[in-house]
Amino acid sequence: MIFTGDKAWLRPFLATMGLGGLVACGVGDDGIWFPMVVLATAGIGFAVLFRVFPRGLDFALGAAIGFATYAALFTIVARTAFPEAPDLLVGLAFLLPMASFLFAVLLRQGPLRHLVEAGETPDERHLRRIGRFFLLLALIGTASLSVPANRMTPGLQGLVMVAGAGLIGALAAQAVRELVRLMVDMAQLMDAISGRVVALVVPIAAYAALFSLITIVFACLFRIADGLSHVALFSGPFGPIRMNFRDAFHFNIVTISTVGYGDIWPVDDGARLLAAVEVLAGQILLLFGFYEITRSRLSADEARRDDAGPGGE
Incomplete structure (x- = not known):
């Protein structure tokens, strides 16, 4: 069955x-x-x-x-x-x-x-x-x-x-034999990936938390600055834009990830400078993520070697 x-x-x-x-x-x-x-x-x-x-x-x-x-x-x-x-x-x-x-x-x-x-x-x-x-x-x-x-x-x-x-x-x-063997190779790869993901949960969670924090903080800063300004600090394809929080949050996701859709952009020098600071913070966060993931992987490999003993693989 x-x-x-x-x-x-x-x-x-x-x-x-x-x-x-x-x-x-x-x-x-x-x-x-x-x-x-x-x-x-x-x-x-x-x-x-x-x-x-x-x-x-x-x-x-x-x-x-x-x-x-x-x-x-x-x-x-x-x-x-x-x-x-x-x-x-x-x-x-x-x-x-x-x-x-x-x-x-x-x-x-x-x-x-x-x-x-x-x-x-x-x-x-x-x-x-x-x-x-x-x-x-x-x-x-x-x-x-x-x-x-x-x-x-x-x-x-x-x-x-x-x-x-x-x-x-x-x-x-x-080619059925080769295709089935390829499926076995894929299964072995998925098994190896799933074993590594466990060791990466903590650094990934930390990276996601810091990413969210930076995005939310800068979204609030842009929203407050635009609300206090007499003129719009941002523009779009159809002219000046008065930012609500949803627009600010979207703009910050695009900015920190350096995607650059081009639907919203700063026209004020202060807003441009703040966006540059956010991009720099995003790059530093990316380096932190790479470092933490690499360190966690090395720690997991060392732990496996210690468990295997002096003659282990």
Whole structure:
């Protein structure tokens, strides 16, 4: 059974479907059909992969990231190269590569399960094969964008898209071992990241608190200065702006992060000088964040070495 009584599947399922639902909503430019196909594919993919590889959250996140990347790239290429393809054929084209990959997983689940449980590190042969697979995908995507398929009739656009998706599906089925091994690599990476995040919680929280403090203090200063001034200290595309706290808070987020949207800017020399001070404070805060994160990482590494003992790894 896929869903056992211990609910080991629940967290991986929620993570997979959460990301899948977000991507489905994000790519839903033209109606509800395609987002429903994306969401359903995410659910089917989780059911198959968790049945064959009943691993934890890290493996599910790695698979979900791969699925989200595929959905995003498919949407960009499909909507650009085949803008008038019928919705039914768009959904079929999206489903074909995933279905081919999952079917290949079911056919070879024994050797693939052993591969996942072994957790081998990537070697040159694996990297060469997975690189060849992604190169072929890039060539197919480039060909789709280069050929003037958008001049074809809607039905023909859909058929060409389905044919290309079928070719990708065949490549995915052939490279199923390398793709599953890539998922294992992603799971190992997610596991390593999650272990490091614990050591970074304190410096990240401290950085966020100081960032909030600087932003709020300068927002108040700008708001008070503008309120006491007889003339507006800030301007925008449509002329002078009288700052409320929301505008001041937005301006300070943009200033301290050095984004510079250009929707609000200071026109008074004093306000400009205060903005420069805030930018300097933001740069100092950034250096503090780098220092604290690096120090926490080094401390965590030293603690692990001490726990391992003189002969430990």
